Amino acid sequence: MKSRENDGVKASGAGMNRRQFAKAALGGIGAVAAVPAMLGEAIAKAEADERKSVEFRRNLVTTVDNPILVDETVHRRFSSANIAFNAYSRDLGESHWAVYGRNFVKNLQQGKGGTDIVVGSFDDARAVNALEAAMQTGNRLTGNHGEGNENRGPLAWDNNITSADLASFPRTELPPEDFTRQVKVAARLGGANLVGVCKLNRRWVYESTQRNVYSPDEPQTQRIVFRDVERPTETPEELVIPESVQYAVVMAVEMPRTVIQSSPGPAAGIGDALGYSRMGWASVAVAEYIRCMGYIAIPCKNDTALSVPLAIEAGLGEAGRMGALITPEFGPCVRLCKVFTNMPLVPDKPIRFGVEEFCNHCKKCARECPSKCITEGEQTWEPRNECNNGGVKKWYNDYKKCLGFWDENGMSCTNCVAVCPFTKGDMWAHHFTEWSIKNIHASHPVWLNLDDAFGYGERRHDLDVFKRDFAPYGMDPDKMER
């Protein structure tokens, strides 16, 4: 955590600005043949051209058929009783949020937003947290984070919010291409930065939901099952998804990078809250469109299924070392939601753009993780504990350790997202990535040092949030379609 303390000292390359470091790097890495000139070119290209997000996806990304390796003899559907928020609360013998809350208030009263994060006065710390609370409102009004809220309130599985009339007509039959186009427009207008479609792989649907979320008590669960029924239903034991529900619309909403880069300080929570609020509305909006066309729609936030593998299968990105989805446009600096439906849609292709190879070398998330919950090892098939869904080849992390830090710190943490080199402006993610992936995998360490030198490693002060002229929702206009 040295590199991300409050004083804003850079992680490495301290004392040099970006240009100086790039020059030094160009001089120093002559041992790698042909690198300096090419890197110089990449830097020039990067500095000259800052609007490449859309082109990047179109030009560089390749597609694959089976993006996730699964051992079918071992893999079982995951129970949301085992998400870390639930499991860790049982370990503690009280809601882990209770521990978190006590430390939160203690720190707040001292003007802090975490054990070692001095925001300023009590009023300063309060202001940052007030802004976080404000950004949570949309989340609260759309079923919180979704956990344990399956088929409840705005996340109801069979209930139009605005127009029962349109939904009541016999279902409209259109070619799947047309529906896909329409549903993606609904997603974008509903606020999604990225949207993709996949066949609903039931492997990623929770085996059950835990209704008494974050409780130390015995989980009160309902199984989530698929049956040959007309409409979604619920009994005390079961949540029933009709067999006809075969597709998932998966959406990503951007979290503002500059506030996330205050992690593990309280301003980072503003970005997180904003993401949850926006994804809540995106999922209910898309569900409403689908139902109005006569189809079933099951809107989900963190509930009902694992979002990351669905997002990978829908072509939004690749899995990173820290376990989050890495997108070409925003890196892991997104939140995910999804809508399940029986509307016939055209699936997108899963994508590759070098994340696995990059994460093999980088390990920056692991290095900067305060709880050391992120593995520095290789991808494996072995879960670390019950909070992992085993039988999948990936990096397994100990998310109870992660929450342990949150609780101790009285503040959530998104260091892994903040420091990820893919959580960057266009310059980084596009041109260097492009250049390096195409030309020389062994250059990755060079790239990493550059990332530090470019100042991306430094923690932004929490109060900086009040100094910025944000675009609406803190979005980056340079990463939008035009």
Added chain:
Amino acid sequence: MKSRENDGVKASGAGMNRRQFAKAALGGIGAVAAVPAMLGEAIAKAEADERKSVEFRRNLVTTVDNPILVDETVHRRFSSANIAFNAYSRDLGESHWAVYGRNFVKNLQQGKGGTDIVVGSFDDARAVNALEAAMQTGNRLTGNHGEGNENRGPLAWDNNITSADLASFPRTELPPEDFTRQVKVAARLGGANLVGVCKLNRRWVYESTQRNVYSPDEPQTQRIVFRDVERPTETPEELVIPESVQYAVVMAVEMPRTVIQSSPGPAAGIGDALGYSRMGWASVAVAEYIRCMGYIAIPCKNDTALSVPLAIEAGLGEAGRMGALITPEFGPCVRLCKVFTNMPLVPDKPIRFGVEEFCNHCKKCARECPSKCITEGEQTWEPRNECNNGGVKKWYNDYKKCLGFWDENGMSCTNCVAVCPFTKGDMWAHHFTEWSIKNIHASHPVWLNLDDAFGYGERRHDLDVFKRDFAPYGMDPDKMER
């Protein structure tokens, strides 16, 4: 309505593209001395430079002290019992929405979105309306349009949604400059495109609310009063705002221009719904921030007070002929919301940028209004009927006629917003406005013809909404802060 029919024929200058018309215009208006060369320059500047929204506000707009002329001997606070939606329903003897609904369904079944608007098949018309319904979800979850929902649900006047803890500390005392900066960041992150502050002029607060909205029956009203009380309260007769509540935070959210330009077809409703959804969340988010700092916050959508004069006083724009707020950035293509508070804030200055002078000449909204509800006359002091708030110098329009067209058409209408020359890309609103206002008021008719020739007069087909690659929420990234 000839010029805005479904076939996409341009309003005038038909058969010429923008450049051709500009050339012809330059040739034809030689009678106005010095115009052609200067206009040519303006066009060149416009075409070369498309990112000027922010600079435009900073450079061209001037400030004024008393933007609204009021005859205090006549002016009375308006009752929401007299908003057209309520008053016209009493005239009809049934909710005007009932009439609207019958015609809506009749048209829908014929693939139409209005009496004369052929969308395509039933399924086509359904899809456009399904998208509109989807965009309404955020509106529905934040107290509908607000009308009659004062102090209800998410629009409650004294109730934190996410964090009662932060609100419970003694109020934080900061210089008004600091609070103003913070509340504006909350507004932007909560999705506002524009935000301003004014002293709360009680003149614009409704004298009463009508609870039985859109009903033909006797209005069930509660007076809205200011009293020396600690917190907002409600009795069966009264909604009580504390005397300490002295400021309004006023916000505008952009409606996507390209869908609004389908008016009076159903795709325009998508933009309207999206605006209401976004403004709902913006107002509750800002209220939450304020309460968490220990102050009172009263979040409002269309309820509680007239939004347009408050927005004028908060410096967001000027009143246009059609009665809507005209902003420098988006013209009238915005929706407005506001939050009242006792948090000490620094008011913004009301602005001028030539709207009144321009509207005097233009009259395009009046010309293209299907119901002819918009006056082609001068500003006056005289209301047209009980739906106007008299005693103010402005253009008075007959909003019952407006709703009459909605009902007959089974579809809402935003023609006045769609055709307004200020509802434009940067090129129009900035460079031509700037040039013309600075140089030659008499050139306004030239300007108008150019506006038509530039194709801004044509109605976009409703199904075009499914052909576009929208930015999130359909926003225009070129009009955002960076």
